[in-house]
Amino acid sequence: MYPLFVEPYVLVKQYGDSIIYKWNQTSMEYNLVNRTGAEILELCDEKKTIEKISEEMAIRYSEDYNRAKVLTSNFIYESIKEGYIVMNDKLVVNLKQRGKIYGDFDRVTPMAITIELTRQCPLICRHCYNSAGYSMKDEMNFEEVLIVLKKLQEMGANKLFITGGEPTIRQDFINILDEISKRFFVATVATSGYMFTPEFVEKIKNYKNIAWQISIDGMEKTHNIIRGRSDSFERANFAIKSLKKYKLPVVISFTLNPLNRNEMESVIQYGKKMGVVQVLIGRTMKMGRAINENWSYNFNEFKEIEEEINRLKSIYETENFFIGKNEEGVLLDKVKEQQNCGAGYISINILPNGDVTPCTAFNYLLGNLVTDEIDDIFASKKVLMLKNLKSPTKNLCGSCELLDTCDGCHGMAYQIKKEDCIWKKKFEESVK
Structure with missing residues (x-):
């Protein structure tokens, strides 16, 4: 029998636990697998029998063949149950259905990659974690953004989160979006919707692998107070309607604070009525402009709020409408079981100048993706230290x-x- 690791599953090899994920039409499913398991999956290429794979694993690990065969066979049959592997009873040369394999066991490959395209923003949001408004002096030009995208593609990244500031304010945004759409399975653009016009929507309507995360921080009056512009809700509402007109996936992001907490259910109702895929609910962090507001919730306070979120999930969620965490949040929960938040190896943040930090809240410099090589950052002592921190x-x-x-x-x-x-x-x- 010849085992084959199959599509739609993707294996991303990396230092420590590797990642298996599967695409479907609305989301990604993630699972962790240790290095031994990842090596077995990589050997399942429809050219080798279980016996041959067991022999190879016995040699690699200086293990008794019979013991290696038992362990390898058990893993393969468990993987068959999960759907990662199919068995063929004869050698097949055609490998078109083989699942894609990326990465390197000597470096990490982050799955939650945020790129801040600019710090420029037309709004003055009271909770903004990076006090966005004006551009940074050394923001990447288009050619430098392209360098970053090529490196991320090379290392096996498949999903990006694009943010700012306001990313759509860049004059070259459509050119950047085009490159992202061609190079990655999917990306999400986080935007206020403030820059959306009928002409802009015409330019983006055909990018079907781009999702749009629109910020709605309360109903109209509250949203406008928080965002600092009297027409910000109206423009966000226009953006959502325009995106839905062309059947593009839309997510609402609701950043919780004491001013809008009593409107959380109203925003969920609004999102469901507008036909969005999901309403994400996050807490205000004591960073940026929020330092001047008494709006941040500590972790214990937010745990209490999560009970309310779970109640609302039970009322409003359907098979096509979700409330709460995205797929990366679920993956990070698995990582947190190991008493590590995942910053720097599951998640990374790329600043407008190409600097890489572990996450938006963790301003520890790991390198610069414009000027540094991939391994100089993702196989570095710094990153491997963060994985064990x-x-x-x-x-x-x-x-x-x-x-x-x-x-x-x-x-x-x-x-x-x-x-x-x-x-x-x-x-x-x-x-x-």
Whole structure:
């Protein structure tokens, strides 16, 4: 029998646990697999029998053949149940149905990749984590953005999250969007919708693998107060209607704060009425302009809010309408079981100048994707350290009065100005 790792599954090899994912029409499903399992899947090319694969694994790991065969066979048959592998009873040369395999066991391949195209923005949102408004002095030009996209494609990235500032404000945005659409399976553009015009919609209507995340932070009056423009809700509403007209996937992003908390259900109702795929609910982080507002929720407070979110899910969710976390959030939950938030290896953030940080909240420089080679960043000591870095938790931090602010979050812990922070001392020791 000749096992074959099959489409629509994709294997991304990387340092530590590799990732298996599958595309369907509305989402991606993720699972983690250890290196041994990933090696077996890679050998399942429809040219080798189980016996031959077992022999290869026995040699690689200096293992007794019979034991290697038992372990390999068990893994293959479990993978058949999961749908990753099919068995053929004869050698088949045609490999068209083989699942795609990317990556390298010596480096990480982040699955949640955010690219900030600009800091420029027409709005003055009171909760903006990076105080967007004006461009950075050294923002990437089109050619430099293209360098970054090519490197991400080469390393096996398949899904991007495009944000800003306001990404659609760039004069070359359509050119960038065209490159993203050609090079990646899917991308999501996070936008206020403020720059949408009938002419703009005409230019984007045929990009069917681009999803649009429109920010709605309350009903009209509240949304406009938070966003700092009296017509911001009207323009966001126009953007959603225009995208739905051409059957493009739309997600609403609702950033929770005390001013709009009592409108969460209304926004969910609005989203369902407008025909969006999902309403994502996030918490305001004490960063950027939000530092001046008493709007941030600590982790324990947000856990209470999640109970309300779960109640609303039970009322409004259907097979075509979802509330809450996206697929990367589910993957990060799996990673958090290992007491690590995933920043720097599951998620990365690329700033408008090409600098790479672990996430939007964790401003620790890993390199620059315009000037540095892929391995210089993603096989570096810094990134491998982040993969093994334990998150701030009660076990580590004890009775620290700031734990509610940074519990489980490397980024918030990194920002805290506390001289005797136990987590920060561990972090600084790790990067020496």
